[in-house]
Amino acid sequence: MSATPDVAALALRVQLASFAGPSLPPDWAALLADGLGGICLFGSNLTGTAEDVAVLVAAVRAAGPRALVALDEEGGDVTRLHTREASPVPGAAVLGAVDDLDLTRAVGAAVGAELASLGIDLDLGPVADVNSNPDNPVIGTRSFGADPARVGRHVAAWVEGLQAEGVAACVKHFPGHGDTAQDSHLTLPVLAAPADVVRARELRPFAAAVAGGAAAVMTSHLLVPALDPDHPATLSAPVLGLLRDELGFDGAIVSDALDMAGASASRGIPEAAVLALAAGCDLLCIGPDKDAGLVREVQAAIVTAVDAGRLPLARLTDAATRIADLPRSGGLAGTKSPGCGVEVGRLAAAARAACLVEGPLPDLTGAGARVVSVATEANIAVGPGRWGLVADLEVAAGEPLPDGALVVQVRDAHRRPEVAAALAAHPGPLVVVEWGWPGPRTGWAHAPHARICTQGNGQPSIAAVTEILREAGLDR
Known part of the structure; x- marks a missing residue:
């Protein structure tokens, strides 16, 4: 040196x-x-x-x-x-x-x-x-x-x-x-x-x-x-x-x-x-x-x-x-509760307003609908962590979806042909919950499935989707 x-x-x-x-x-x-x-x-x-x-x-x-x-x-x-x-x-x-x-x-x-x-x-x-x-x-x-x-x-x-x-x-x-x-x-x-x-x-x-x-x-x-x-x-x-x-x-x-x-x-x-x-x-x-x-x-x-x-x-x-010259935060001041300063109800209302619901939701009352997550790796910036509703089961991308009424959770399905193929092949009733960017229905545009586009993950959006699905009769 x-x-x-x-x-x-x-x-x-x-x-x-x-x-x-x-x-x-x-x-x-x-x-x-x-x-x-x-x-x-x-x-x-x-x-x-x-x-x-x-x-x-x-x-x-x-x-x-x-x-x-x-x-x-x-x-x-x-x-x-x-x-x-x-x-x-x-x-x-x-x-x-x-x-x-x-x-x-x-x-x-x-x-x-x-x-x-x-x-x-x-x-x-x-x-x-x-x-x-x-x-x-x-x-x-x-x-x-x-x-x-x-x-x-x-x-x-x-x-x-x-x-x-x-x-x-x-x-x-x-x-x-x-x-x-x-x-x-x-x-x-x-x-x-x-x-x-x-x-x-x-x-x-x-x-x-x-x-x-x-x-x-x-x-x-x-x-x-x-x-x-x-x-x-x-x-x-x-x-x-x-x-x-x-x-x-x-x-x-x-x-x-x-x-x-x-x-x-x-x-x-x-x-x-x-x-x-x-x-x-x-x-x-x-x-x-x-x-x-x-x-x-x-x-x-x-x-x-x-x-x-x-x-x-x-x-x-x-x-x-x-x-x-960058400002410093001044050191530890004792931990505060997450999300302090914004009412939970206000955040939930915003997340609900941001949800795009495409097509009429099927009546899930008594249908025994299961929540299925399609496993796709998050990008490196996002990393691992909780996303979406707690699922009843998880399937790998490219695997066929199980029979019966389903709520299927996906991320950026428009970029994943194998996910789109599985959605297209399922006869329904099926609700697709898109937690990623609300892209086009590439590969499954002809399918009659309803879609909820959340525009992102987070506790407020999870609460909003839960409320929407309960209104459709999903018992969770």
């Missing part, structure tokens, strides 16, 4: 890294003591109880008092704190469909209050992507919708509510991941829209977030040929320059996880980290469940890049300064 200690310290300070397991390992405590910039909590770090989160955050604070603590808590489908019972608040698609800015602001505040009570400084949300492509495998119901103006209004309101509780928002995924059909965790998606469309559609919600005072913005690992045909957005100075120069953003730019294929598949995480910093990223999210040795490898790569003149010291110093 460089003989200049400050460079090595700065190279540690710009990393938001993550270990495996629910307790802080000694070598990670040493990294924090040496000045590691922050810890991002992922699923393997969380046991499902607020008390355990508080204990873990306290351990991080004790080892590195100035380190940021971050996680993804979007509400709806993406929750790290409520995987056992589903999020207590609706997600973005529900809120966008209802289009009540006061409710969106209140939901953001409820999330912020809970995170602040646990000592979380930075929430990696909300999603500002315009989900204009219904085949999007990674955004979907995490988006406030397909209309840029509506998405922008709700992003700004959610940010306002969250940050009013002392938790910094990190709006994502710049310049916009909504018009893609690939998952950047697994490959490098391409946003093929021309530059004027990108500016009018993708950038509009980010402009609203910047105007609303968002503390941070997260990049996306996708290629936008109209803006930079050679580099993913995270590693592209022209793309990130739009955020700084056109939108006037002066906060911290956070990379999406650099272990994702869209960033590092062809170059490795340490090199991706160097390129991201050089392009304009400030805080480097490394990814979940990593060894402490990787943090040191990234640190060494940054130092070497500075020594070689590939990364200006001024750029590294600027990144560290922007991270230091």
Whole structure:
């Protein structure tokens, strides 16, 4: 490493890294003591109880008092704190469909209050992507919708509510991941829209977030040929320059996880980290469940890049300064009840209003209808956790559905031909509950089945679907 200690310290300070397991390992405590910039909590770090989160955050604070603590808590489908019972608040698609800015602001505040009570400084949300492509495998119901103006209004309101509780928002995924059909965790998606469309559609919600005072913005690992045909957005100075120069953003730019294929598949995480910093990223999210040795490898790569003149010291110093300027939540304040600040009835009413009921529901009274879940893996951003009603049985995607009256729970059936084939083959009576994006009835459009589109998972939506099905006679 460089003989200049400050460079090595700065190279540690710009990393938001993550270990495996629910307790802080000694070598990670040493990294924090040496000045590691922050810890991002992922699923393997969380046991499902607020008390355990508080204990873990306290351990991080004790080892590195100035380190940021971050996680993804979007509400709806993406929750790290409520995987056992589903999020207590609706997600973005529900809120966008209802289009009540006061409710969106209140939901953001409820999330912020809970995170602040646990000592979380930075929430990696909300999603500002315009989900204009219904085949999007990674955004979907995490988006406030397909209309840029509506998405922008709700992003700004959610940010306002969250940050009013002392938790910094990190709006994502710049310049916009909504018009893609690939998952950047697994490959490098391409946003093929021309530059004027990108500016009018993708950038509009980010402009609203910047105007609303968002503390941070997260990049996306996708290629936008109209803006930079050679580099993913995270590693592209022209793309990130739009955020700084056109939108006037002066906060911290956070990379999406650099272990994702869209960033590092062809170059490795340490090199991706160097390129991201050089392009304009400030805080480097490394990814979940990593060894402490990787943090040191990234640190060494940054130092070497500075020594070689590939990364200006001024750029590294600027990144560290922007991270230091991010607000901190003020430490642990005692846990609060989930969803505090918003009445459960108000959330349930919103979820019910967002439900799209297509076709007349069959009379399920006395039909002995069973609830069947079709097992499909959630995308990596959502991860494992409670979704939908408690099922009577589960079938694998592609297996025939059992005989008799059924309520069949699916996620993004329009993207899964094997699921559509099973729906098409069942004679009914059958109610399809779509917990994913309300896409077309591809492959089963001729079937007479009723469909309930929830526009996302979460306790309020589960309650709404339960009520709808009870009105149809389902005894649950």
